[in-house]
Amino acid sequence: SYVLTQPPSVSVAPGQTASISCGGNNVGDKSVHWYQQKSGQAPVLVVYDDSDRPSGIPERFSGSNSGNTANLTISRVEAGDEADYYCQVWDNSGDHRSVVFGGGTKLTVL
Amino acid sequence: QVTLRESGPALVKPTQTLKLTCTFSGFSLSTSGMCVSWIRQPPGKALEWLALIDWDDDKYYSTSLKTRLTISKDTSKNQVVLTMTNMDPVDTATFYCARIRGCGGDSAFDYWGQGTLVIVSS
Numbered sequence: 489s490y491v492l493t494q495p496p497s498v499s500v501a502p503g504q505t506a507s508i509s510c511g512g513n514n515v516g517d518k519s520v521h522w523y524q525q526k527s528g529q530a531p532v533l534v535v536y537d538d539s540d541r542p543s544g545i546p547e548r549f550s551g552s553n554s555g556n557t558a559n560l561t562i563s564r565v566e567a568g569d570e571a572d573y574y575c576q577v578w579d580n581s582g583d584h585r586s587v588v589f590g591g592g593t594k595l596t597v598l
Numbered sequence: 599q600v601t602l603r604e605s606g607p608a609l610v611k612p613t614q615t616l617k618l619t620c621t622f623s624g625f626s627l628s629t630s631g632m633c634v635s636w637i638r639q640p641p642g643k644a645l646e647w648l649a650l651i652d653w654d655d656d657k658y659y660s661t662s663l664k665t666r667l668t669i670s671k672d673t674s675k676n677q678v679v680l681t682m683t684n685m686d687p688v689d690t691a692t693f694y695c696a697r698i699r700g701c702g703g704d705s706a707f708d709y710w711g712q713g714t715l716v717i718v719s720s
Binding site for chain 1: 635637644645646647650658659660661694696703704705706707708710711712713
């Protein structure tokens, strides 16, 4: 089955840029989606289809995807960005469809 | 306005069958391209996808849990039901339902319920 690998944690100072990676075999051939989950809350979609933002998500959130790595970049990080972030893809192997999540990355704002 | 809400027992005993209901509004599961899925999250752990049902009543399951899961829909009631058999304490988790619009492609979960915590204990 398909595996997505994320770093367990990333730390960044306020105002700086945070980058969270999501590794997978030829993940660049897939559409990657990113979710933000704050403590005690349900996940929220922040980037879809590699680099698009849903309505209401700040432009500070951006994404890229190429080769074996997708990235979520958060510019001008704020204290309110502290959360767990998950990447997600579809695995359509043969006639089987399934959804795959990465293991999540805890973003700490110093 | 799209909303989803999970409901079901907060506590189940080991070996019992769990039945969860996702009641949604703001869209119809009979509309082409719509899907509803279940995802769970053990305390302090990552999200785990469980199952999905689409507008055409096609169903997809996690390979590792396929033998224990059943997903169904009642379009007239705007509900999706998940049953999970033979519950074990390791199944303790918050269970979420979420919508996908554009399910024929590799789309994202654009709306989520608030989740319901299920504890498995005797």
